[in-house]
Amino acid sequence: MSIESSVDIITEWDIVAARQLGRNEAKEVGFGTVDQARITTAISELARNIYLYAGKGKITIERIADGAMKGIVIIAADQGPGIPDLRKVMEDGYTTSGGLGAGMPGVKRLMDDFKVDTEVGVGTTITATKWLR
């Protein structure tokens, strides 16, 4: 069973729309304030990466259930340039845009599961899951 909704990321304000959607979904699934903040921050990072590096893409929020476990999946998909060196990107402090370089490894720590599918010149899809405990 899954319910999903999505936001297209084209302008900077779409990032706000995406995390608003994420916060509402997280609230409805039953996450507490700390996890809500984690999920919205993760969405914010992923959406900003789309905006900065790919130009446009899509954030999809999916509610999932596995037996008694409930959770939320964030899927950030774009047809951007792809990530040439994924290992480097997952290192703390590595940045190509002059930022802090904490986004990708940060999202991995904020969420429970984290998966990156990327191909140079084709695009990137990042799937991040948070389970309700």
Place this chain on the structure above:
Amino acid sequence: MNVTLASYIRENLNPILESWKQFMEEEEEGKFFQIMSDDMIDSTAHELGELMIFSLTENNQEFARKVEEFSVKMARHGWSISFVMKALTNFTEAIYHHMGQTGFLNDNNSGNYIRLINNWLTPLNHSIVEAYSKTWERTVQLQKMALQELSASLIPVFDKISVMPLVGTIDTERAKLIMENLLQGVVKHRSEVVLLDITGVPVVDTMVAHHIIQAADAVRLVGAKCMLVGIRPEIAQTIVALGINLNDFTTTSTLQRGMEQALAITNRQIVEVEEQ
């Protein structure tokens, strides 16, 4: 031909509007009309009808003014652009429908009239939609300005101590504004300590943190000290998870505690006065 058409529509305006209303009610089960009172539908429909006749008979300048008036009214009522488009399409539809019924259109003249009506309605629809979207653009622009006005002012609280309360989402544009106001204010008020209050910032991600760190560095360069206050527990946890290093900052959970520390830094304290 123009005049014939105008007088035909003027004479038959009521039945045309009736069938227009019917078309609109069929549209998505009358969803559009539920939000409006009957009086309002009637008066607006008449206004639209008159506007259309007007465009056939009057000069362009006068017409442009009318279109603008009408679209401003629509925008003020908060009608969606899709509703307006539907209304316009259905109005055309209703005119053809009525003309077919009364026999005004026949095989001989239909070609000419269809061309005439198209030439008349297409630019009309365009100008209504254009005027409408202009009104919306203006609204968005004004809201953007309003948002900028309420963002980021530096408030001198005590001698040498200033506070900048941050409320709402911080995007690149606002971050720039924050930095400018912060530096100007620090110099102007001769602040030694600045408290950046992020109680009202919903999400602190790496970009927001980056801007805050940069602002604090700049404040240090002009000779003041920047403190980060109003860090809610959930924000503290996400900052740690993101691995953002705020070790160079003095941080506190509330503005009140930050203020106490700021007073301590400037060698002062709040003392209760004993009643005499």
